Amino acid sequence: MNLLSQETSPYLLQHANNPVHWKAWNANSLAEAKDKNKLIIVSIGYSACHWCHVMEHESFEDQEVADVMNANFISIKVDREERPDVDAVYMKAVQILTGRGGWPLNMVTLPDGRPVWGGTYFKKEQWINALEQLQELYRSNPEKLIDYAEKLHQGIQSLRIVPNENPKTSINKEQNAGLVEKWKHNFDWEFGGMASSPKFMMPNNYHFLMRYGYQKKDNELLEFVNLTLTRMAFGGVFDTVDGGFSRYSVDNKWHVPHFEKMLYDNGQLVSLYSDAFKLTGNPLYKEVIEKTLSFVERELKNSEGGFYCALDADSLNAEKHLEEGAFYVWKTPELKSIIGEDFDLFSQVFNINSFGLWEDGNYVLIQNQSLEGIAKMNNIEVSTLENKKKIWEQKLYIEREKRSKPRLDDKCLTSWNAIMLKGFVDAYKALEDGNYLNLALQNADFIIKNLWSSEGNLFHNYKNQKSTINGYLEDYGLVIAAFISLYEVTFDEKWLLNAKQLTDYSFEHFYDEKTGFFAFTSNLDKALIVSHFETEDNVIPASNSVMAKNLFQLGIYFENSFYEKVSQRMLQNIMPGVDYPSAYSNWMDLALNYSEENRELAICGDLALEYCNKINSFYFPNVILAGTEEVSNLPLLKNRFNENETLFYLCQNKTCSAPSADFQEIISKIN
Incomplete structure (x- = not known):
């Protein structure tokens, strides 16, 4: 019996009428596999995934396939966006098995969840043959499968973080330079981005490269970032008609996109183009920001201030058949x-x-x-x-x-909402459009009201007035970062206090003292076959790199040496092993915080918010900003308010120059 009609995930609901007896990932499904001693099929995808739809049509809608799956397996469908923890574990397994990953991700496991075989997309006959062979092997020689599963399980466990046992490892401030030089060999100087296809936007890569080029006065690097951003905006990957970016380009010139539009891409790209506009004043970047945010507000915003996940790649063509890019x-x-x-x-x-x-x-x-x-x-x-x-x-x-519009994935994810919230804040900084700040504040209220429980935990998902999945580290890290960004434009200290409360909750339920990192899953949740520590930056930065940057900032705001030490330890553990810079760009960005160029600026006085807006309109990625229009007990601002004038306190490495009332003097010093 197919049980997916009981779910809220649009991806799972797409499979609710399949003849396969799908179940969702939950304790009952896993217990049934053990009770009946059946192999498990774990099939993972997401609603906007084109090849997931293809495999569904070819195999999961087919009665012959369903008969094989129903007779011998417990079949579990997983929305990777709802369950990134499950996806991460089995993605590691398929990468060990095949050397590559992607979606759909299809894995066969023992009744206890340990994987034995898997891959991505399979044609119908391949899929049937593989399942029949695995079932026959499990019937005739189960010890062989169990032995193989144990070895694969050991391989997955070996990918866990090995803690740096030398606490005196210093942060090598020159390491970034060598990594950037190595990175430059992969630059595409004709179309921007990396010299390969398909091309993903990878916003965090260009955030770092732009900041590094700016701080190190590397004009060649800044030229490359501008080339990339221009070519992306010119390309078909950006929807010039309606705004918004698709997930990636299948070619090297950003021309033909994989047509789905994801919230997390658009939130991060708005932040990136906002910073680039502040640095260059390029009107093309302003056009990209405005069109994209107009698209998000019109197509992805719900009535409560939350943001939906995605628009599908596929839509109905003139013949009323689903076709990629038809719209x-x-x-x-x-x-x-x-x-x-x-x-x-x-x-x-x-x-x-x-x-x-x-x-x-x-x-x-x-x-x-x-x-x-x-x-x-x-x-x-x-x-x-x-x-x-x-x-x-x-x-x-x-x-x-x-035309028939692409299908909408109308669930809300906490982490992705936080990314979009920060996108609106960054656009407000760059363009000073008050509507962007209002939408950011509405979204923050949506998160607090619907996704932050009275017990202190965040939920991961929201749909139909329900939140059902306990939050992951990515939810905490990205919400904390979004709340810090709201403080930077409002100077309302409730956002910092909220960020601190979530940070302390994260230490209690995610932090692993032995490794010095945060686990992806809360210690209140049932453990999977291995613990997952997310440290490699991908299209979305790793949740641990986001947390490390949060701790660096909050450590300064609250003069909290524990936060600072944990952040520094995380960076010290990661940087010596970095070889592939694009997978660690957010860590490399954090390493820049330890450079001589980093500053803290406190603005205290009646005009603090007015000057806040002016400061935020500049591209100052190396400045941590604080301020108040009244007496404040925030450690960075304590005893600094003067009701008679607005004063600027510029600090470096916890040493502050004399307060100044001259705004232009402060700008000159920062520059």
Whole structure:
């Protein structure tokens, strides 16, 4: 019997009518496997995953496949976004087995959950053959499978963190330089990003590279970051019609996206483009920010101030069949009809030519020239072309809205909401649009009301007024970071106190004294087959690197030496082993906090918030900002308020220069 109709996850509900007797990951399902001594199939995916849909259609909707699975296995469907802990464990297993990972992730395990075989996407016949062979082996020679499972289990356990036993390891301030030089060999100087395909945006990589280039005055590096951000904004991976980024590009020129739009990508990219706009003033970056946030507010925001997860890659085509990208692509006759007499000029801007052609006569809009250059070639004013582009995009938007929209994953995840919250805050810093701050505050209230329990724990998910899964480290780390960012624009100390409360809860329920890191799963939750410590930065930074940066900041705000020591120990444990810089960019960013350029700035007085906005409009990634318009007991601000004037306290390594009332002098010193 298929039990997924009882779930709230859109991904699980997509499988509720399969003939496979799917169950959700829970204690009852796992107990049944042990009671009946049956192998378990753990099949992991997410609602916006194209190849997950393909395998569902080819195999899980097929009665022949279902008969094999139902007869011999306990089949468990997992939404990787709801259960990143389960996904992480079995992803390690499949990477050991096959050398690569991805979704769908399909794993066969012993009744106790230890994996024995797995992979990603399988065709129907491959899948049936593998399951039949595994079942026969388990029937005739179970000891062989058990022995193999034990060896694989040992392999997974060996990937755990090995603590640095030398507490005196110092932070090598020059290590970043060597890693950046190594990294440069992989740069694509034509289209930006890394010289490979597919291309993921990896926002944290460019946050670090931009900060490093700025602080080290490496203009070549800054040029590369700007090239990358420009090419991403020009590419089909950015939806110029409606705003928002797709998850990645399948080619090397950011042209053809994997069309799903994920909340976590868009939140981080808004933060990245906001910082880049502050540094460069590039109007293209402002356009990206505004379009993306307009898309998020219109398509992904619920009535309570929360944000939904994703829009699917697939949508119904003209024949009413699900097709990847159907909502987004265009054919030439349609474009000529919509654009009219401007079609030739439109074609120059958006490459309705061999460069912009995808497949089957479909075009994905991509730019490869500046509007200035095209305007010059056509002897028209740039402002005229800019206005035409806006009109074209509006026409395309109106026409596209008549199509069947991609399916919406309407659950809310705490960690992803926190990422988007910070995106709105960072956009407010860059553009000073009060609506962005209001939306950030609404989302913070949504998190506090619906995702933070009276017992002190965060929940991970929310849908239909229900939160059912206890929070993971990523939820705590990213909410803490979002609350710190809210403090930076409001100077409302409740956000720092909230951040501190969640941090102390994290120490109680996630911190592992032996390794010096935080486990991914709370000690209140039932343990999986191995403990997971997330330390490698990926598309989303590792939860431990996020926590380490939080502890560094909170250690300064509250003069908490314990926070500071734990953060430093985490960094000391990680940095000596870093070889692949793009997987540790958030750690490398933390290492920059120990450079000579780092500062703390406290603004105290009646005009503190006014100056706060001015400071936040500058690109100062090396400054930790605090301030108050009244007497404050926050350790960094204590005894610094003067009701007669607004004073600036600029500090470095806990040593402060004399207070100054001269704003320009402070800016000069920071610069």
